[in-house]
Amino acid sequence: MPPVTQKNAMVARFEAIFEAELSYVWTSLRRLGVQSRDLEDVAHEVFLKAYENLPRYDASRPIRPWLFAFAFRFASDYRRLARHRTELYGDDEPGRAKEPDAEQALAQRQREELVALALDAIEIERRAVFILHEIDEEPMPDVVLTLGIPLNTGYSRLRVAREEFTTALRRLTRAQGELR
Amino acid sequence: MSPDDIPELPLEARDALAHGKKIEGPDEAIRARMRARLLSALPPLPDGGGGGEGEPPAGGGGGAGALPRVPLWAVGVALLVGGAAGLSYPRTPVERVVVMPGPPLTLSASAPTPPVAAPASSLPSIDMKDLPSMPVASAPAPRGDDLAAERAALDVARTALGRGDGANALAACDEHARRYPRGALSEEREAIAVQALVLEHRGADARARAERFRKTHPRSILLPAVLAAAGIDP
Structure with a gap:
């Protein structure tokens, strides 16, 4: 020991x-x-x-x-x-820190929810590449090393993920506009 | 395929992502509960690097290759008796241990392999002795009870920081520094102190302390967080 x-x-x-x-x-x-x-x-x-x-x-x-x-x-x-299914970042999230300004917090929450929903439209393996590269800003060689995939696969997943994210984002934004 | 073959994200998507980059963790109560639960469940390390002190809690073995699944009741008992695994956390009462509505998760049934599936040659591993400087490197390693006492002292600072009380967090950091000038957790203390200075709107002091931190602990895993808190580019 x-x-x-x-x-x-x-x-x-x-x-x-x-x-x-x-x-x-x-x-x-x-x-x-x-x-x-x-x-x-x-x-x-x-x-x-x-x-x-x-x-x-x-x-x-x-x-x-x-x-x-x-x-x-x-x-x-x-x-x-x-x-397990998609859910919004709702108020039920345990221990979520409170924002000082309610209106600002609401707007921020809505933007975060939009991104969360758009992310959820991406298949999880592609999403991992997308998050690491687009959100965490890791260079692609590090991304593929982290996930243990070939570089070409990384780029391929990123390409599709970008399309999926953009399509979902546009759809959600349109739906949001129609609700207003 | 190369980066040139991939269409860039359109502006609207980049814009949206800019709002989705915020990193937000749980509040201090959950953090404290997780800390206590984790330290009670630490398994022995395979390479002899050490694990939680004492034996893992009863029921900690989850079968060959699986994560140790500590029954929540066992965690509760361990906490009630003051840290049966040897690392007690006197600072924060554990208000709630069982937090799983519905069927239990079955993650351990297919516990992931080490995260990188790339060839071992592309993932250089290093010997323990090559790891970056640890807080204990410059000081005699503390006994278990010393570490627990030091941790408890630092928890006062951490809790104050968690409730946005920079002044008391700083005071607790100072007290920790006085009692444990070469303590095992001095690196963590300095990281808390920088954040506390930022909370107190003492930007210049925060930056100066962060720079000292960078100089003293150039390979610290806390360095990015410290620099970011002080608004310093890495």
Whole structure:
């Protein structure tokens, strides 16, 4: 059994990652389609898996794509369960931070919901590429490394994802306009 | 296929995405609950890097290759007895542990493999000794109870920060620095202090402290968050 001090160092390191990146993991899971009520449990699984793999983490690489890969795998499994469906980022989301200005918050929430719905129109493997590249602004070589796919596949998924996102966004914006 | 073969996102889509980039996590209560639950469930590390102190909670084994599934009742019991796994969290009462309406998730049944399926040659792994400097690197590693006490002290700062109270967060950081000048969590303390300075509208102090952080911990995983909080380009 490793000495207690060594274990403490690993736990301290893990805690630092948890503190710094919980919000990122939480947001990524939401973007990948995990419902609000399940975010806490799925994020828990992601961090446990990350802890297990911590000794193999290449610290010269950024931490977020590494964590995203875990989030993607768990979200994919989660999405395979048929009962999970799209939902808006509603007020039921546990612990969502409150915005200071209600009107501003509402507008921001609507814009976020629009993006969330448009994202949900993208198949999850393409969505992972899209999120990493278009939202997290990771260069494509890093994206494909993170997801373990060939570069061509990455670009191909990105092309289709862009089309799907744009089409969904236009459809949703039109529908929104008709409701007003 | 290359980037040139892919049509750019139209302006409206880029515009929408600009509003969708916000990163938002759970509030402090959920964060604290997750922290406690995770630390109670940490499995031993396969490479001898250490795990949570003591044995994993009962029921933690989920079968070969699966994540340890800690029954929620066991987490509750562990927390009630003050951290059966050896890492207790005295700061925040755990108000609610069971949070799963409906059928339980079955994620562990197909626990993902390590996240990158690319050839091992493209994913250089490194030895533990090559990892970036840890907070403990410059100080004698604390005993378990020391770490728990230090963490509890820092939690005061973290909780204050969580409720937007920059002044008290700073005061708690100062107190932590006084009690643990070479503590295992000093890196985390500095990151909290920078955010607290920003909350207090002390931008110049925040930037100066962030720059000191960059100099002292150039490879810290917290560095991007610290620089972003202080408004400094990486």
